[in-house]
Structures are given as structure tokens and as C-alpha cells.
Amino acid sequence: MIKKEVLRVAARFFEKMLNADRSDHMGHTVTCIFCGQEARYVSRNLKTFTTVLGNITIGRAYYYCPSCACGFCPKDYTLGFDDLSLSPGVTRMVSLVASAGSFWEGSKLLSALAAVIISEKSVERTAKKIGEAIASDEVVYVKEKQSPRDTMYAGVDGTGIPMRKDELTGRAGKQPNGAAKTREVKQCVVWTADSRDAKGHPVRDQGSVSYSAGIESSAWSNSYREEDTPAFARRVARELTRTGFFQAKRQVFLGDGALWIWNLVAMVAPQAIEIVDLYHAKEHLSKLGNDIFGPGTDLAK
Numbered sequence: 339m340i341k342k343e344v345l346r347v348a349a350r351f352f353e354k355m356l357n358a359d360r361s362d363h364m365g366h367t368v369t370c371i372f373c374g375q376e377a378r379y380v381s382r383n384l385k386t387f388t389t390v391l392g393n394i395t396i397g398r399a400y401y402y403c404p405s406c407a408c409g410f411c412p413k414d415y416t417l418g419f420d421d422l423s424l425s426p427g428v429t430r431m432v433s434l435v436a437s438a439g440s441f442w443e444g445s446k447l448l449s450a451l452a453a454v455i456i457s458e459k460s461v462e463r464t465a466k467k468i469g470e471a472i473a474s475d476e477v478v479y480v481k482e483k484q485s486p487r488d489t490m491y492a493g494v495d496g497t498g499i500p501m502r503k504d505e506l507t508g509r510a511g512k513q514p515n516g517a518a519k520t521r522e523v524k525q526c527v528v529w530t531a532d533s534r535d536a537k538g539h540p541v542r543d544q545g546s547v548s549y550s551a552g553i554e555s556s557a558w559s560n561s562y563r564e565e566d567t568p569a570f571a572r573r574v575a576r577e578l579t580r581t582g583f584f585q586a587k588r589q590v591f592l593g594d595g596a597l598w599i600w601n602l603v604a605m606v607a608p609q610a611i612e613i614v615d616l617y618h619a620k621e622h623l624s625k626l627g628n629d630i631f632g633p634g635t636d637l638a639k
């Protein structure tokens with residue numbers, strides 16, 4: 339109760355401070371942030387934002403640009419308030435809870451832990467927006483890590499994830515009626531394993547593991563030209579570059595033995611040492627034994 343009251347007082351103080359600052363009115367005309375033409379001052383508009391302190395209502399100078407028919411409030415950009423009416427602090431909180439569970443759980447967590455009231459739908463919209471921004475940043479910013487390691491490991495795999503019906507219309511699947519219930523998400527993992535356990539066996543170094551995943555194709559359909567490289571192969575190449583994998587003296591690729599994985603490795607990292615992971619290697623050997631000597635026979639075992 340006391341915490342809520344403290345937050346309420348802080349929110350009013352913050353609101354008062356932001357409203358006292360009218361420097362966002364920069365005359366009758368400003369340069370349009372979208373097209374660079376002249377935008378005209380219209381009025382002072384009120385809008386309610388959700389911040390970590392609670393809701394606050396701020397007056398902002400509103401400008402309209404007739405050239406591109408867009409309106410904007412410079413103050414929103416200065417403060418980093420997004421078009422979903424959330425402050426940067428709340429946006430960060432939403433991205434954390436949304437990555438940890440369902441949007442409904444995220445909404446409940448924010449309310450219980452931070453007294454920030456955001457609907458399930460707003461958590462969803464914010465998460466989607468942040469996700470899209472992260473996905474496009476991931477493609478654009480590929481800075482190669484400059485710390486060559488002796489050995490680096492990478493692995494790729496695919497697994498079916500359940501999808502909503504509208505995401506699956508027209509897709510063939512493994513259901514008896516030929517319909518799909520899942521789509522395949524492919525994942526690329528990169529790590530180092532210089533650490534040793536008590537018995538001296540190599541173990542993954544803590545904090546070294548990086549992941550990148552997407553519902554993307556890995557098949558070269560038309561040609562092996564650069565522009566025909568499938569999306570997932572591009573993703574793997576970016577992740578290998580970003581983690582410094584290509585600079586390691588020994589580059590190791592692990593897979594479950596599926597053909598598409600070795601095809602991908604041959605194109606993206608042909609210099610890598612290919613290893614079938616132990617679990618799948620045993621499985622393949624067992625199947626081979628059963629095929630040659632008969633299921634369950636002593637020789638097969």
C-alpha cells in the first residue's frame with residue numbers, strides 16, 4: 339500500500355516536471371522528421387503514457403506535415419516514448435516478461451511485481467514490435483568477434499513447434515489427414531568447451547553459448563549462387579561470423595546426421611570438422627546393426 343502511494347506521488351512529480359518543460363514547442367514550423375519538408379504547429383496534445391511509476395499524462399507540441407500527411411510530437415521522440423504509449427523502462431520490462439512466458443503471464447507479472455498495469459494485448463503488441471526490431475537488427479549488424487579461439491563448436495538442428503491454425507493453412511504436415519500441426523524451427527548454436535569437469539571431460543564454457551533460430555528454409559532449390567542462399571544458411575553464416583567461429587584454429591560442426599545439415603555445413607563452413615553427436619551416432623549404429631543382423635539379435639546389440 340505504501341509502495342503504491344510512493345509511486346503515485348513520484349508519478350505526479352514526474353508528470354509535473356515533464357509538463358513544465360515546453361521546449362518541445364520550437365516555433366510555428368519545424369523540419370518534418372519523416373520527409374524533411376516543413377511541418378506546422380497544430381496544438382498542444384495530451385496523451386497518457388505507462389511508465390514504471392504508473393500512468394502519467396503529458397502535453398506535447400503536435401506538428402503536422404502537409405507534404406507527407408504525417409503528424410508527430412517531437413517530445414515523444416526525445417523521451418523515447420513509443421507509439422504504444424509505453425516509456426522505455428516499461429518497454430524493457432515488457433520484453434523481459436514476454437520472453438519468459440505467455441503474454442497473459444507477462445501482464446500478470448508486471449502488475450504483481452511492478453504495479454505496472456498493461457493489458458495482455460499490449461504485452462503482445464510490444465513483444466511483437468521489439469521482436470521485429472531485433473530480427474531486422476540481427477540481419478544488419480554482423481560484427482565479427484575478434485578473439486580467435488583454439489576450438490569452437492557449432493551445431494544446427496530443427497524441431498517442430500506447435501502453431502496456431504491460421505499460421506498453418508495450406509501447409510502439408512504429418513497428421514493422418516495430411517494437415518500440419520507444427521512448423522519446423524531451425525536453430526544454430528555456437529559455443530566453446532575449454533572447461534573440464536571433475537573427470538577431465540570437456541564441458542561447455544559457461545556464458546559461451548549463443549543461439550539464433552528462425553522458421554526458415556535451409557534448402558538450395560535453384561542454384562548455388564549467392565543470391566539463392568536460403569534464409570537459414572544466411573542466419574548460420576551471420577551467427578558464425580558474429581561469434582568469431584571462422585577465426586578459430588579448429589572449427590567443429592555437430593549434427594544429428596541429417597543430410598540437410600551436412601549440405602548446409604558444406605556450403606557455409608566447408609573447412610569445419612564434421613561430427614555426428616554421440617547420442618545420434620549411437621542411434622544410427624544401433625539402427626544399422628538391427629538392419630544388418632536383424633532387430634534385437636545378439637550381433638545387432
Ligand SMILES: [Zn+2]
Nearest residue numbers: 370373403406
Ligand atoms: Zn513530412
